[in-house]
């Protein structure tokens with residue numbers, strides 16, 4: 001709730017000034033080939049799961065702080081230093097590359113951030129595109145002698161995926177103060193509990209001196225380019241998504257209790273059948289979600305391990321994951337499900353009982369209006385009025401945590417068939433370049449607006 005208020009505050013602060021949203025464009029053009037080649041060159045570290053003939057027809061398995069992640073981190077450090085950036089690394093191994101602006105101020109930098117780690121069966125674009133596009137933005141600025149007013153830079157966030165060390169958006173979470181650093185440091189490799197995230201930071205020399213926090217490393221803004229990881233842009237024929245925020249979600253677990261009974265001798269009217277009731281509940285949750293244009297999903301369904309064909313089960317449990325961009329809708333879907341489940345519990349035979357727990361409550365996030373205006377201006381300038389759309393993120397990203405402490409927003413580009421977290425994940429060279437160009441224009445627009453607002 002606290003985070004929501006903070007983002008509302010950003011919204012009001014920006015809305016109270018009349019921002020000019022027209023975008024003349026920076027006059028710069030990113031180098032599409034260089035971006036494409038750099039991205040795939042760095043995928044040599046962690047390439048896995050070949051699925052086609054072309055050199056780039058592989059997925060990725062570059063898990064947080066494994067040897068390949070360390071290699072790409074060292075490469076990244078060398079590249080940003082070549083550009084004349086200063087590089088600082090905090091206690092979670094987050095890498096902050098910073099390029100001086102014209103104003104020569106010590107004000108926080110305008111950041112472009114994402115992550116270089118992948119899922120074990122991941123693709124070449126999730127997170128990687130965001131960092132490589134940010135690097136291409138700085139390279140383009142440098143070779144054109146272009147300087148922003150404020151400092152700009154790149155953040156490579158450690159362990160976004162939470163695949164090897166099981167906590168997603170881990171280090172932006174520590175930076176935001178939402179995850180205690182001791183807890184993050186102590187995360188264990190899921191295959192080898194003797195290895196911790198901290199021991200791997202030490203082994204590779206990425207345990208920095210700087211405290212991991214939004215006060216030690218403040219950011220003026222955080223822009224993140226990411227593949228959509230869903231089918232909406234492709235299906236609607238749009239090439240840029242201006243991400244308004246991330247949807248809220250609640251995870252619940254239901255336990256439904258009945259009584260074991262012989263299926264041959266117990267009439268339907270005499271049964272207390274929890275499996276039947278749970279099935280009706282899951283079907284009802286889907287109807288309710290559809291009515292609200294929300295999402296409701298059951299990912300886990302448990303029946304007793306000693307279940308048998310000719311016995312009515314005694315107890316079952318299932319999870320329910322409810323999502324919508326507005327918290328009020330998430331709550332309404334939950335309430336209606338509870339009412340419907342009560343009715344269902346009394347419906348068949350002698351009825352069943354159920355109880356439930358709330359396991360996770362993640363409120364919706366609304367991104368910053370000022371950042372969104374800069375991205376929209378960039379999108380309109382680059383693709384005209386019909387090729388971009390406002391969109392909401394279905395997944396979590398580092399920008400969700402940065403939005404608690406600095407103006408943040410995201411840019412989506414389409415990925416083929418919405419496929420992600422899979423080796424065949426694909427974003428075309430044109431869309432990668434368009435995403436990078438949008439990132440560049442948004443950052444330049446934001447930087448210029450910030451200066452105008454001083455006057």
Ligand SMILES: [Zn+2]
Nearest residue numbers: 126127160226
């Ligand atoms: Zn990602």
